[in-house]
Amino acid sequence: MMFKWIFNCQEINRMISVGMDTELPLMQRMLIRLHLMMCRSCTQVRAQLISLNAYGRFLGSDEAALDNLLPLAPESRRRMKTRLRQARAEMPESVADI
Amino acid sequence: MPHNDANRLSDDPGVWVDRYGDYLYGYALIKTGDPTVAEDLVQEALLAALKARKDFKKRSTVKTWLTAILKHKLMDYYRKKYRNRETESVDTVAATPDPQFNRRGQWQVKPGNWIIDPAEHYAQKEFIQAFLKCVDDLPPRQARAFTMREIDGVSTKEICKHLAISTTNCWVMLHRARLALRHCLELNWFKDQTGSP
Numbered sequence: 651m652m653f654k655w656i657f658n659c660q661e662i663n664r665m666i667s668v669g670m671d672t673e674l675p676l677m678q679r680m681l682i683r684l685h686l687m688m689c690r691s692c693t694q695v696r697a698q699l700i701s702l703n704a705y706g707r708f709l710g711s712d713e714a715a716l717d718n719l720l721p722l723a724p725e726s727r728r729r730m731k732t733r734l735r736q737a738r739a740e741m742p743e744s745v746a747d748i
Numbered sequence: 749m750p751h752n753d754a755n756r757l758s759d760d761p762g763v764w765v766d767r768y769g770d771y772l773y774g775y776a777l778i779k780t781g782d783p784t785v786a787e788d789l790v791q792e793a794l795l796a797a798l799k800a801r802k803d804f805k806k807r808s809t810v811k812t813w814l815t816a817i818l819k820h821k822l823m824d825y826y827r828k829k830y831r832n833r834e835t836e837s838v839d840t841v842a843a844t845p846d847p848q849f850n851r852r853g854q855w856q857v858k859p860g861n862w863i864i865d866p867a868e869h870y871a872q873k874e875f876i877q878a879f880l881k882c883v884d885d886l887p888p889r890q891a892r893a894f895t896m897r898e899i900d901g902v903s904t905k906e907i908c909k910h911l912a913i914s915t916t917n918c919w920v921m922l923h924r925a926r927l928a929l930r931h932c933l934e935l936n937w938f939k940d941q942t943g944s945p
Contacts, residue, residue: 658853660846667923671897671904691859698930701864705879706898708870709778719873720774722787727769730791734761737795 656685659692666696670703754809761798768814775815778876779822779895781884789825793818826892846924848931859930862938875937882932886925893918894925 655661662685665678674682686693722730758764772793776786797804797817804813850856869875883891889911896902896910908918 655853659855660849660853663927664923667926668919670926671919671922691855694861695859695927695930697863698859699926702926702930702933703898704866705864705870706894707901708866709876709879710899710901719871719876720777721770722765722773722790726773726787727765730769730787730794731762731765733791734765734794734798737798738761741798 656681659685659689662686662689662692663695666692666699670699754811755806757801757804757810757813761794764794764797764810764814768811771811772814772818776818776822778880778899780825781880781891785825789818789821793821796821829888846927848927860934860938862934864933878937879933882929882936885932886928890921890925890928893921894929897922898926 662682665674665682668674669679669682686696758767769790772790773786776789777783780786780789793814797814800817804810808816845851848856883894886894893907893911896907897904902910904915904918904922907922908915911918911921913921
């Protein structure tokens with residue numbers, strides 16, 4: 651029954667994607683493997699999806715990259731500092747002085 | 749920055765911008781994909797931190813504390829953004845044919861021969877921007893699901909709860925998001941490597 655999907659790239663890709671979120675049943679894993687043996691496009695896309703997943707994890711984790719790669723524009727930085735210092739100055743003395 | 753400053757909160761909030769501004773901004777930009785929104789959120793977070801700075805405990809670092817406040821602001825932002833988005837239901841997503849495939853489920857255009865290479869792309873500013881632009885171009889809930897899953901590493905179960913959809917629908921969303929993102933990167937970044945035989 652499931653073998654009708656063996657030549658269906660869309661269905662195979664759906665399974666590959668679900669396989670990235672949960673463990674697939676053995677039958678589906680076999681289907682994917684068989685399909686990939688015959689299909690260069692899906693083999694390529696699977697590698698791309700895996701690299702996409704790894705890249706997402708990198709963005710979510712690497713603090714150094716964030717510091718260096720996406721800095722605030724100088725103008726934004728200035729604006730933000732002015733706004734914050736203004737807010738600080740407007741605070742009642744008792745709160746501002748700690 | 750001296751090492752022992754990590755858990756010392758400066759009296760001047762301008763210094764916070766200098767020390768943690770880039771980090772917080774990068775963090776917000778990666779989650780929202782929108783420079784203006786990211787900047788506003790960082791400012792809101794820092795203003796909130798200023799009001800609440802008596803609550804800062806030296807147990808954590810300033811960076812961790814500020815990031816936690818920013819996370820709250822991000823959650824508020826998402827709540828507002830998705831409140832009126834019932835139109836983009838999962839049924840619509842599942843029922844809309846994926847233009848990348850023909851009716852028999854074969855690729856319309858052969859996928860290109862590329863991969864995101866750590867050595868080449870990870871530290872490249874233009875690539876991050878192209879990637880975030882592609883995420884931003886996704887339908888909002890797909891973008892959110894993708895960011896939560898792939899960048900925040902949240903479990904599918906939690907994402908379903910957050911978006912109030914079933915697990916199966918969650919998978920549909922994620923699957924569509926991944927393929928659409930792949931396609932977008934191929935068109936916009938890897939265009940010279942498309943059309944492999």
